[in-house]
Amino acid sequence: MPNIVIRTPEGVFDAEARARLAKAVTDVAKTVEQGGDDPQQAALTWVLIDEFKPGTFFAGGADPLERLIPIVVFFHYPAGVLDDVARADAARLLQEAISAAKPVGDPRPVMTSVLMREVADGTWGGGGAIWRLPDLAKAAGYKHLQHLIAP
Template structure:
């Protein structure tokens, strides 16, 4: 049940490409977090695409967006959901989502930064209440964490 913020240079992805990007990022989240193919559970994956205006994306002090397509994904996920293998697969899949969604006529080199931000247990609020890992496991259906639900 992640919250994902994607930052891309303004105008770099067409509406169809943005839609494909969001779809593939959702698929990456579901696979890495082992969320079942239940639409109610998958709807808990929130993705926000923020477009950064020209001239506001710099590396060092230079705007490199003419040569490079920089893309950032910040993924907030409850601590305890991902192990090292899942983190690695998640990063690869999100990079692949950016790569697959990039416009074919865009000749810039793709550069991605995927940040997996694991939120400490008891530090995530949902609709005014604090949720813990067993609650996330129950609601999101994390297949590998159902033993936490049974223990409640």
Template sequence: MPNIVVKSPQGILTQEMKSALAQKLTRAASDAEQIGSDPLQQFLTWVTFEEWVEGAVFAGGMNPMSQVAPLIVFVYLPEGVLDEIAQAKYGSSIHAALTEAVADRMPVATSVIFNPVSDGDWCANGQVWKLPDIARAAGFKHLQHLVVA
């Protein structure tokens, strides 16, 4: 049940690329977090794209756009959903999806930041959800033992 925010330079990602990336990032989330396949469970993965104007990002004090397309991804997800192996695979899948989307235009540099949300700090539709609630809604295969009947 992640919220995934992709930040990129303006104009690097077309609407078509964003749509394809949203599908790939949703698949990466489903695989890493073991989200169920039901469309309602898949609907809990939200992907947002934010663009910055040229000259708004610097790497080493310089504009990186002459060398690479800098892409930053923030993944907000419930604490306790990923172990180290799943997180590494998830980060690698995100990098691969972004690279594939942009590589024909220019080299890519990615930064993926996982932001685990503490239990009880996630509020959806006006209600606080704890990990068992999220495990039930998202169908996390590896966390079904937390779901109370």
């Protein structure tokens, strides 16, 4: 049940590539969070692709767009859902998924910076209510956290 914001240079991903990107990132989230298999549970993964204008991103004081595609990912997830192994998997799988989603024929490599932000229990609001980890485990179908759900 993460919220994922992907910051990408404007014009790199066309509509088709953005759709591939959103689907691939959603699949990564389901894998690392051990989400349920119900499509309604997958709908709880929100992905926002936010494009920045060319000339507004710098690495080492220079614009890197001629040689690579810089992508910044903010991965917000409920506290208690990901452990160290899952976070490492998320970083690797997001790099792979974003690289695979780029338009065919673009020779530039993708370079991701993934910032994982754990949202403290009791501070996730949705639909006008505060959701705690047991509520999230039930809604998202977290396979490894089903023991938190009251019978």
